[in-house]
Amino acid sequence: MSPDQPAAARPLTPLDFQLVLLRRMADHQPDLVEDARHELGVSIAEMRESNRRWQAMVRSPRSRGAARRYRSVLGAPEAVVRRKIGDLECEALLWPVPLWPGLRFEVLTAPGGAVWNEWLVRAPGAPGPVLRTADDLVPWSCTVDEVARAFAPVRPMEGTAPTRWRLAFTPPGGGPHIADFTWGLLQQVQLPDT
Template identity: 40%
Template structure:
């Protein structure tokens, strides 16, 4: 099995299925893909990640997605990371971002909105419709944190006086807790 953009998207969706199985089923139908393909893509990506001979870090992403259309650096305090971003067909308004360290090891993978977050309202919280930065921009005082599994993320915020928790996978909104 060749591992390209379609397989990479399916591998991402495998993890998204943890929090939003109905949205993933809809996406599989849109892609004319099966659950077996989803599982196979996830298995293949996992095998590559643990292989002694397969590319690692940003090189693995480049193998699957090609050269990044955007490459640069970002500073977080005294830390400088390399940044690479790709557009994926299933999420055309977003970019998939990899932050890597000096040795090319991946420190973070997630979806971002080109140009930064946009301010969203509570009604805008639709699955796969916004990213972490959008919710942070739309709800001042929100707090970001890790989720319950690898590549899961959470943003706590208040809406109409009620505490809420938005759940994300790879930085892409899935649902409210």
């Protein structure tokens, strides 16, 4: 990440966006993030700078809508899929994420373009993990939807920060567990506080 332009002057790229995803995941999985950062060939300072620039763009008073922001950074979506949720029809915009080839970054938009959700999902046609027990829930192996389907019924809980989700569930033959997700990707599974 050392183009001729200073970092602040050049547009954000898909690599910068991956670093933004990693920056939030570092709170739960610092070792996995460190490995991914090395795989991408970037320094901690570059990861922090990408996150700083993303946050500045998100909070800017001249900020474009969220869907336009993603298009400006990630380019045209790989796929645009129409979905029906209840009586509402929406669009899911999907982008590849090289760090996780079996996943896509999904932005779910309402009629009129408002963004309802933005997270990582399994790529269409890509096999997901087999999830039978809590031991199968390995960090970065599965998405919110996959855990919700495998261990239904689940109870959605408020996340600990923006871009975070939690699910309470009880695996077969086990007691209550809580799964923590960042950007839709599993980070950790824990027992609830007693």
